[in-house]
Amino acid sequence: MFSIRPKSVTSAITLLATWVAVLTAAAFGPVRTARADPPSDGVVIDVKGANRTLYPIAVPASQEGDATAAREVAQVASFDLSVAGVFKVLDPAGFLADLKAEGLIIDPQKWKDVGAFGVIKYRATASEIEFRLYEISKGTTSVLSKVYPRKGDARTIAHRFCNEVVKYYTGEPGFFGSKIAFTAKGPTTSAIYAMDFDGANAYKVSNNSSQNILPAWAPNGGQIAYTSFMRNNPDLYVAPAGGGRPNKLSGQRGMNTGASWSPDGKQIALTLSKDGNPEIYVINAADGSIVRRITNDRAIDTSPTWSPDGSQLAFVSDRNGGPQIFVVPASGGTPRQVSFNGSYNTTPTWMPRAGKHVIAYTTRDGNTYDIVALDLDTKAMTRITQNEGSNEEPSFSPNGRAIAFARAGQGVFIANADGTGKAVKVWSGSATGVDWGPAPAP
Amino acid sequence: MSMSYNNGQMHGLALVGTFVLSGALFGGTLYLTEAAEAAHQPELREMITIEASLARKSEKKKQPQKELKAPEPVVKPEGVSHEELKPPPPKKPEDKKPPRKPDDKPVDIHKFKHASDDDPQPGAAPVTDIGQFDGSQEGFAPINAGHPYWQHLVADFRKVWEIPQISKVTGAVKTCFHIQPDGKILEGKFHPSGDEILDDSVQRALRATQKARNDHPQPVPPEELIHIRAMVCFRFDPNQ
Numbered sequence: 001m002f003s004i005r006p007k008s009v010t011s012a013i014t015l016l017a018t019w020v021a022v023l024t025a026a027a028f029g030p031v032r033t034a035r036a037d038p039p040s041d042g043v044v045i046d047v048k049g050a051n052r053t054l055y056p057i058a059v060p061a062s063q064e065g066d067a068t069a070a071r072e073v074a075q076v077a078s079f080d081l082s083v084a085g086v087f088k089v090l091d092p093a094g095f096l097a098d099l100k101a102e103g104l105i106i107d108p109q110k111w112k113d114v115g116a117f118g119v120i121k122y123r124a125t126a127s128e129i130e131f132r133l134y135e136i137s138k139g140t141t142s143v144l145s146k147v148y149p150r151k152g153d154a155r156t157i158a159h160r161f162c163n164e165v166v167k168y169y170t171g172e173p174g175f176f177g178s179k180i181a182f183t184a185k186g187p188t189t190s191a192i193y194a195m196d197f198d199g200a201n202a203y204k205v206s207n208n209s210s211q212n213i214l215p216a217w218a219p220n221g222g223q224i225a226y227t228s229f230m231r232n233n234p235d236l237y238v239a240p241a242g243g244g245r246p247n248k249l250s251g252q253r254g255m256n257t258g259a260s261w262s263p264d265g266k267q268i269a270l271t272l273s274k275d276g277n278p279e280i281y282v283i284n285a286a287d288g289s290i291v292r293r294i295t296n297d298r299a300i301d302t303s304p305t306w307s308p309d310g311s312q313l314a315f316v317s318d319r320n321g322g323p324q325i326f327v328v329p330a331s332g333g334t335p336r337q338v339s340f341n342g343s344y345n346t347t348p349t350w351m352p353r354a355g356k357h358v359i360a361y362t363t364r365d366g367n368t369y370d371i372v373a374l375d376l377d378t379k380a381m382t383r384i385t386q387n388e389g390s391n392e393e394p395s396f397s398p399n400g401r402a403i404a405f406a407r408a409g410q411g412v413f414i415a416n417a418d419g420t421g422k423a424v425k426v427w428s429g430s431a432t433g434v435d436w437g438p439a440p441a442p
Numbered sequence: 443m444s445m446s447y448n449n450g451q452m453h454g455l456a457l458v459g460t461f462v463l464s465g466a467l468f469g470g471t472l473y474l475t476e477a478a479e480a481a482h483q484p485e486l487r488e489m490i491t492i493e494a495s496l497a498r499k500s501e502k503k504k505q506p507q508k509e510l511k512a513p514e515p516v517v518k519p520e521g522v523s524h525e526e527l528k529p530p531p532p533k534k535p536e537d538k539k540p541p542r543k544p545d546d547k548p549v550d551i552h553k554f555k556h557a558s559d560d561d562p563q564p565g566a567a568p569v570t571d572i573g574q575f576d577g578s579q580e581g582f583a584p585i586n587a588g589h590p591y592w593q594h595l596v597a598d599f600r601k602v603w604e605i606p607q608i609s610k611v612t613g614a615v616k617t618c619f620h621i622q623p624d625g626k627i628l629e630g631k632f633h634p635s636g637d638e639i640l641d642d643s644v645q646r647a648l649r650a651t652q653k654a655r656n657d658h659p660q661p662v663p664p665e666e667l668i669h670i671r672a673m674v675c676f677r678f679d680p681n682q
Contacts, residue, residue, distance in 0.1 A: 045678055047599045047677065049600065050604060053606055137642035
């Protein structure tokens, strides 16, 4: 049995005093030092789940160099990034930084105070425009820097840098600088127009006083196919994208409508009614000769569109009642219905993103038409428009992040392809048959 | 044989005849009007053109809608009827268990016993995760299980804590600071995660919350004062 046997009373008192001192220190020590610098941090509380938002970015107008170009660059870049689908462009009215003193550099705290995560700075001179992108979390070192000689106009250069910004953040090319073709409806005629995706520089592609409808960009961006009644029959023509004399590509008896170029640009899918009933065919893009017939059904089959890999075609058919979206192998086969919402779904367009199988189309909801996007893999449906007029004929941007469409009586709009945010009008007037062209050359 | 009527009789017969004739005419008109209405067919120009697909008798399906607001909370049915006079539902007869078969042996439930926290743990002493409400050195419960004061503080952080969707962030940030009894938040310690965007986002959230709380302090409740003797620490995990 363990026991302590003091040899003397003094030793016992000494031992007792030592124990008392040790116990006192143990009991009161931590309390005395707790507030100053506690050995442990005390209460730990979990805060889980941050709000995921669009990327707040500031595009302040440059205060030095060519003022006209500076204003234009700020305007173009702000619009580009606001419709990119990933950014929230901050209102310049709230900026705290002294832009003149800052020049091409930044004071991170000033930008942090207005909620910016990124800032674009630039300086335009007569010979060049220099851009810098800053991430506030990385301090005063720019994460992207480009200098462009002023060969093109300021807006073209601004588009190019914004494409670089999108690529920096998402790894994907931007669509700024791409073009949109559409049909502008007049009182008695309709013409094919093309314009920059933001509505600038609109010009007429067709040049006749007849009905011209359903434009389709060639994948290389150099040609536009469209259907024209200029010789009474709805024939398919191909014209230079910049406008010019069109060549008749398909003049079969009856309809030659709804052209869609294959991704390699060698073939065109379209609707022909040469045998009486509208059917889907694939023709040679060089000479218009029929390559193969895709559908053979008593129903009406129209509006073909190629999948990004060229292996499938989506089209509209009323073979099961009302018009619905069907998908069929591009080499031919049995179509399968993919749209089941509502009783009226038309004008499909395939998202051009690799690895994604998404089709956007027009659906009737009550008395109006709206745009929805359907993921063929997950069957998830995203509503792009709602309670904003009657919207039809969607077309994806080259990177699939935005959708252009026509709003009845109002014009051409673009919206985020994930259904977030509000659609932005880029062209005013009566438009139909919207088709977004390929990505611009870098 | 000849019949003759006097003047009064003639007037009487005329009156009766008039009533009979009027009734016959009124009835006939009424009958013909109803029959004509039923037999009436609209002309082609009066008809509305509809699609054959709409003519099918089918249930109206609503198109998918954009989510414009948070979904309504699910209301659980209450256990007590609002009708005072409503008699309670009749008691269901208990299910009769089937008679035990002779080959059914009693199961030894101890074999299936799950270990609980009170059981002795194998190996080393248990390590308590951050956020456990057990009074351990590292802390207390996730705040959603704690005092409303802390719940409100966490809600304030979450309201202002934003990370851009395109920014890929990893890890978690721990930050500690003193809270005064009057509710003001003092400067504290920040333990960076190494992810610049995550650290930056938490610092912004801290700063915004600190400003809001210092402008409008919410005193710490007396029963919670014990927890602010030391620094209060928060761990910001961007994932749910």
